[in-house]
Amino acid sequence: MAEFAEPIARLIDELRRLPGVGHKSAQRLAFHILRSAPEDAARLASAIAEVKARITFCSVCHNLTDIERDPCAYCVNPARDQRLLCVVEEPHNVIAIERTGEFHGLYHVLHGALSPLRGIGPNELRIRSLLERLRSLDIAEVILAMNPTTEGEATANYIGRLLKPIGLRVTRLAMGLPVGGDLEYADEVTLHKALAYRREL
Amino acid sequence: MAEFAEPIARLIDELRRLPGVGHKSAQRLAFHILRSAPEDAARLASAIAEVKARITFCSVCHNLTDIERDPCAYCVNPARDQRLLCVVEEPHNVIAIERTGEFHGLYHVLHGALSPLRGIGPNELRIRSLLERLRSLDIAEVILAMNPTTEGEATANYIGRLLKPIGLRVTRLAMGLPVGGDLEYADEVTLHKALAYRREL
Numbered sequence: 001m002a003e004f005a006e007p008i009a010r011l012i013d014e015l016r017r018l019p020g021v022g023h024k025s026a027q028r029l030a031f032h033i034l035r036s037a038p039e040d041a042a043r044l045a046s047a048i049a050e051v052k053a054r055i056t057f058c059s060v061c062h063n064l065t066d067i068e069r070d071p072c073a074y075c076v077n078p079a080r081d082q083r084l085l086c087v088v089e090e091p092h093n094v095i096a097i098e099r100t101g102e103f104h105g106l107y108h109v110l111h112g113a114l115s116p117l118r119g120i121g122p123n124e125l126r127i128r129s130l131l132e133r134l135r136s137l138d139i140a141e142v143i144l145a146m147n148p149t150t151e152g153e154a155t156a157n158y159i160g161r162l163l164k165p166i167g168l169r170v171t172r173l174a175m176g177l178p179v180g181g182d183l184e185y186a187d188e189v190t191l192h193k194a195l196a197y198r199r200e201l
Numbered sequence: 202m203a204e205f206a207e208p209i210a211r212l213i214d215e216l217r218r219l220p221g222v223g224h225k226s227a228q229r230l231a232f233h234i235l236r237s238a239p240e241d242a243a244r245l246a247s248a249i250a251e252v253k254a255r256i257t258f259c260s261v262c263h264n265l266t267d268i269e270r271d272p273c274a275y276c277v278n279p280a281r282d283q284r285l286l287c288v289v290e291e292p293h294n295v296i297a298i299e300r301t302g303e304f305h306g307l308y309h310v311l312h313g314a315l316s317p318l319r320g321i322g323p324n325e326l327r328i329r330s331l332l333e334r335l336r337s338l339d340i341a342e343v344i345l346a347m348n349p350t351t352e353g354e355a356t357a358n359y360i361g362r363l364l365k366p367i368g369l370r371v372t373r374l375a376m377g378l379p380v381g382g383d384l385e386y387a388d389e390v391t392l393h394k395a396l397a398y399r400r401e402l
Contacts, residue, residue, distance in 0.1 A: 047212040
């Protein structure tokens, strides 16, 4: 009697598998679900089931797509520039880039960045399929749009070295001061990059 | 095309309703669910549905109980001391107290502690039903086993004041140095309590 009933223990157990959820927060989440209205819990359960039933990853670019639409809308859109390929870490990065309205080429989603500490090597990312795509497509430029983090940098450098022998143009997003920022509050590394990559007026 | 597809947006939305989950972590959890094996996601969804289908709160003590077992196993167990009532904040506190094997009375779960800052007043807790239980039962001692926090203290003091006129014994869990602790590392407040509540040998 001194333990949680089986359904509660099982829910806590399932919640603990989620990233960043330890035992304490799994317990807190489980109690929240227990106390919430039945409709709320049902909506959460059905949202989980439905996302798995309706969303998949594009077999070409690995971005999220409707299960009935593979390859995805970006991959099959003839209006998009077929000679430009933008490589990103995560599906939500595609959304951020689309919001700028500045890019009209194709995408490739790696699903992460190299991180030896967390056991993420090249085989954990969609790098092999990137190379295969580059062999079959007529791409002129690959934009490496990884995050401006150590892991993103390492990933961009790694892929850059792989792509060099192929002889296409490989670029990286500019780093520097954020628009609307203040020199006063820029960290040293950003300021260093802003100086190193300064442009002529 | 610059937003998440509807099922993903809906899942992120549902996850954000969970306590302590902001937009960024909801997004991270949603992507984790998207990437996980279909069986894993199905297990999580069914664990949520099942906990709501099988677990409820005891109508007497408000502890968790099987939906077919209300009042709960503690409330209907004649072997338990019917003159001792232990009041706790949360259902998992019952489990912690049961593990000690030291308490064999009845429980009452408040489902929280008073917290004006978070908008939790006496009406949000199961205090009225505690008073009703005390009127109908022949209780000799109420142990206020709230957490040793500001909110727990405030709750214990509030309930203590309500119970005083009834004329029964009201106790509070002892505060002091944790067993296995070190004076060196005890915080001031704990040390203060340990001194104030020192016992004769």
